[in-house]
Amino acid sequence: MLKRVAVAAIVAAMAAGPAVAWAETSAPTVTVRSAAMISYEKSGGFAGIRQSITIGQYGEAHVAAAATTADFQLTDEEFRSLRRRLGNVSTWSSSSAGCDVADHFTRTLSYRGRQATRCHELPSDWRSATTQLEGLIASHLTGPS
Template sequence: MLAFTGPDILVTYERTGGFAGIQERVTVDDSGTAAVNDRKITLSAGEMRGLRTALNGIVTTWSSTAGCDVADHFTYTLAFRGHRATRCWLPSDWRPAVERLEALTRR
């Protein structure tokens, strides 16, 4: 799986679990290059602006096990701005960023 590390990383997103045992990982660097599972893509300037705006709306930066007691749940992890949080229930402030990141997995 492709992965980026280092100070130029804007965000890393992971979604795992579910009935099918999904494992998705998206890492976007500051220049707009993304590692999406096993492939590399480039985000447009508009996509980067939208992603940055969505990330700026996130205030939930701590992990929680709420929702993890449901069978076949998904686990969501976001790492950005020095924070890394994992949740089984997707907070509403994460939704705009997660929708943009998950859209990259369908490109």
């Protein structure tokens, strides 16, 4: 009986082996969006907007809104300033408060493996960073005036 259980376990392990190996070898190529150090998304409102920005560890950025996207490189000063502002964020808990308000915006902020989602009102420690992130989205999707 013990031999049958051992043989069954070995056969099961051998059958699972190729599936695991295949999954590891078929992983997608890493892009700025999958290796993001910073990400921010704002969605909602009557118009149903969805704006996002992802920033990699060297300041390479991708912004998107509706059918428009742009890729660019943050300046050293922009990147330093943003990391400093994000370093001051201490509210990393999500909250559904305000999600039942009509025409609310939902914002999701991620930085260094931490992520939180907030509706309607932002925590005060988010405002400086999200203002800069929304400014980067606006300036790179609309271009210079």
